[in-house]
Amino acid sequence: MTDTSIDSLQIGMHWFNERPGGLDRMFKALIDTLPDQGVNVRGMVAGTPGVFDVSGGRVLAFAGAQSQLGTRLWGSRRQSRALRAAKMPDVVATHFALYAAPTVGVFRRVPKVVHFHGPWAAESFPGGGGGWSRAARVALERFVYRSGTRHIVLSQAFGRVLHETYGVREDSIRIVPGCVDVAHFNTRATKREARGRLRLPQDRPLLFCMRRLVSRMGLEDLIDAMAIVKPMIPDVLLIIAGKGPLEAQLQARIVSRGLERNVRLAGFVADENVPLWYRAADLSVVPTVSLEGFGLTTIESLAAGTPVLVTPVGGLPEAVAPLSSELVLPSSGFRSIGEGIADVLLGRRVVPDAEACRAYAGAHFDRPVVAAQVARVYREAISAF
Template sequence: MHVIFVAITPFPKIGGGWTFLTQMSSGMGGRRHTTAVVSPKQMPSAWMTVINRTAQIVRVAFRSWLWFFVRMALVGFAIRRYVSQKRLYEEVDIFDAQDPVAFLAVHRPAQRRNRPTILTIHGYFHHESNMGSIPPNSFWGLLLRRVERLAYSAAPEIVVVDTRLKEYLLRLGTDPKKVHVRRNSVDCAVFAPSDPASKAFERSHFRLHADDHVILCARRLEEKCGVRYAIEAMSLLTKRLPNVVLLIAGSGSLESSLRLLVSSLGIEERVRFLGDIDHGDMPSLLRASDAAVVPSITVGEEVEATSFAALEAMASAVPVVASDIGGLREIMTDDLDGILVPERDSVALASALLRVLGPEGQRLGNAARRTVEASFSLQRGVDETVAFYRLLIDGMPLTRRAGQRLPL
């Protein structure tokens, strides 16, 4: 089986979408299937230069969000042309589009060649495509929703990573019979519990002391990721644990304001901004950590999906404290394999982190590892995905086949 993932996001790019693609490609390769990615980074640089210059001209001339839609449409057209020029329609068995625009770019040409296309949704496209800059109820925000609805209506099958995303699609009028939940998965061989020797080595590598209480917050520095609440919790924790350290792995538009917050709280020596960390280095960072925090918040309709950061920490037997929202509450059970706290509550975060840095941490971490092995392992995720692809390849679309049950 040959699968082509298509996206308007320029992959490779650090984030959950690229993590999904790399893990799925690796897992499918181990089963002798092949995959490829088509995104702006795979297309000729001259094409992208023309697209970006055109968008910039429109931006200057009209001083509105028209440039965003022009660029989005041109990228979609470029994807369609690239796939056609490379004759990828002839060699592919199934297209897996990672966003509505990429789906609209390849669906009809693929349909004419009897090649199935599915749409995989990792988040709220109307927000994540522009980092929430377009007001949702403005003309441009409503137009973006219309693009979403068009793709969701045309897609024969849609995969989402948690039930909240499914509910969002249903609110947009999507046929519930074609929306399937497939939660993210993690490679349990790569993300595994550490032993004392490996923890000591990794701490030396990251210039951490052996007796430090290390908390990892691997999040983008954007509003919905709630990193400010982890920082505020740290200001409370330092009064109880003078050797506690918060490692913030990620970048984003709020970095300057978050650094100012750290400075205003007087905890510069206890908080380290690591910037973007290559996904290949995340297992090492987790081996050096005693706890992980995922302090996501709800922003408008956007809620945290099935978090890779949480799953990878759980697989590494690192106890997780997370906000009790969205997909986070679908992958862990409070006080069983992690701790869930109310969102935007720094005091509750600090209290929960104090618990997991104590005797309860090992119990919760070991239970989290068992949860991932049982329900979120990459092997299970790949097996389910391959079975899903196979059903679509054998007869599309499945929603028209009475009695057919999808393996998701």
């Protein structure tokens, strides 16, 4: 920790415990860990009044997450003015363009660090289209991102998106990976104990995938891949955890492929139980087909001691290849995924053991490790402003 403390204002999207998501998990992690790096934090998000108490008085809700858009935008601007009046921050860190845009001009003489968690417009319309709505979102993002003094991205892949899509200068972009609470995921339960507590079979090869049930996650490919794995490993079981609009379609796909005994949809998994699900599995899989800047689920799996197989999409290879290139599939698509899974389960593709997975996650992605890197970028932005 440095001797010189700085004050930061963090503009997020939601509070993680109210609306779980990768961006919100990262936001909460920084709220929790930056103070130990000499960065005082105040924040604001869309959420309930209870956010203030559960965040230890550090984060305020400027409007409800389900409030009308105008109410949320005005709330963001009003709250930012109140925070400025209480104390001018040394640096403003923005995590979500929509809620950062109303604060433009409020902190005119303060350096800004943009945390780019992903292209909001593209993620809102993953199948393309969107027309004027998508164009407006891109314009708003470009406006917010170009106002940044420094920009933090999760991977080289997202650095390219930020530069090529939004015109942000490459020399202002810094790569800081995602982070997880390694101690939280490194549960003391053995694989047998984890399966027992979750009422999972002890005698079957078990695969785990935790994703939002939307098309860009590649879950259709993963289900189809199990039709390749099943003839070679008849007792294999895949558990897909998560909620989303594709739930009914995915269940219908499982039935149509005759995989009811081999693939289950587990629905929402409470955060406190997620480490057990990873620990129970022999292998986790991330089959993403597009727009994956990092994939926190990869690091969660490794922190739990479970190797993770990923498609070569976005920042996924950057997250796991330094540990082992065998964790990266040669291509996307159901055939590559199915062959890769079978090779791991049959011992033809050798992946790191539990101890290697945990050590790698702890050394590179534990929350204090990443918070220290973020703090350095904040101080750099202040010096350069």
